Amino acid sequence: xxxxxxxxxxxGSITTREQNPNLPVTPAEIADSALRAWxxxxxxxxxxxxxxDGTPTAxxxxxxxxxxxxxxxxxMLISGTTGSGSGLFSExxxxxxLSARPEIASFDAGSVNMGRRVFNNNPxxxxxxxxxxxxxGALPEIECFExxxxxNTVRRAKDWQFPGDGRTWWFQFVLxxxxxxxxxxxxxxxxxxxxxxRAEWSVLGVGAAQLRMxxxxxxxxxxxxxxxxxxxxxxxxxxxxxxxxxxxxxxxMAAELDRPVAxxxxxxxxxxxxxxxxxxxx
Ligand code: ZN
Numbered sequence: 001x002x003x004x005x006x007x008x009x010x011x012g013s014i015t016t017r018e019q020n021p022n023l024p025v026t027p028a029e030i031a032d033s034a035l036r037a038w039x040x041x042x043x044x045x046x047x048x049x050x051x052x053d054g055t056p057t058a059x060x061x062x063x064x065x066x067x068x069x070x071x072x073x074x075x076m077l078i079s080g081t082t083g084s085g086s087g088l089f090s091e092x093x094x095x096x097x098l099s100a101r102p103e104i105a106s107f108d109a110g111s112v113n114m115g116r117r118v119f120n121n122n123p124x125x126x127x128x129x130x131x132x133x134x135x136x137g138a139l140p141e142i143e144c145f146e147x148x149x150x151x152n153t154v155r156r157a158k159d160w161q162f163p164g165d166g167r168t169w170w171f172q173f174v175l176x177x178x179x180x181x182x183x184x185x186x187x188x189x190x191x192x193x194x195x196x197x198r199a200e201w202s203v204l205g206v207g208a209a210q211l212r213m214x215x216x217x218x219x220x221x222x223x224x225x226x227x228x229x230x231x232x233x234x235x236x237x238x239x240x241x242x243x244x245x246x247x248x249x250x251x252x253m254a255a256e257l258d259r260p261v262a263x264x265x266x267x268x269x270x271x272x273x274x275x276x277x278x279x280x281x282x
Pocket of ligand 1: 046048081083229
């Protein structure tokens with residue numbers, strides 16, 4: 001059976017300590033939580049960063065600090081966010097993470113309502129973001145909140161040079177967001193069915209959808225992201241203790257379903273990132 005790539009959304013920019021006091025918020029806490037998740041089986045750390053006082057930031061120096069600390073303690077891959085920090089960051093600031101040389105960078109492939117705001121990924125910005133990610137040598141992690149995001153990315157692939165030479169398409173379905181697609185098996189499989197050939201896909205479900213989406217992905221040959229960015233709960237009425245705890249549960253489920261957990265090296269091979277020394281963590 002194909003190994004399952006486990007990603008951890010360590011902190012995000014929106015989740016707060018009020019929602020879960022176990023949330024890592026300083027640069028050191030974010031890096032250390034990623035390392036504990038790696039020990040538990042995660043091979044990709046999806047990283048947002050915050051200042052020492054916990055304020056979300058997009059400063060390149062802070063990305064570099066967090067990424068260096070993770071690389072000093074592990075061989076996990078870094079997926080840097082290019083998100084807007086819930087509207088805090090300008091389009092320029094959203095590209096800052098690329099200077100810290102993550103192997104993977106998120107590419108939110110369209111605009112969508114999120115709660116009361118619009119997550120703006122307009123066509124001009126997408127062109128610019130695509131060029132910046134490829135230029136930086138990163139693999140785009142194509143975050144799809146809606147099925148049209150998949151179709152439009154495939155349509156634009158040639159212009160954007162996606163997924164990059166020798167690399168595998170890497171899709172992250174984002175389901176259960178208030179304002180967008182529900183976290184149901186029907187939605188997930190419909191999106192999966194629109195993928196181009198030679199694509200790997202992962203899913204993150206927000207809140208209560210996290211466990212359900214993970215289960216479907218394990219059964220259907222997909223990959224899984226969990227973490228406090230997407231879900232602060234372990235189960236109804238019980239807050240998660242850590243990112244590692246959320247990863248450990250998926251590792252147990254994967255074992256029951258005969259899906260070995262991908263090591264970072266397995267993940268590099270699956271995503272076609274193993275042949276480019278320039279972007280390996282070393
Ligand atoms: Zn994120």
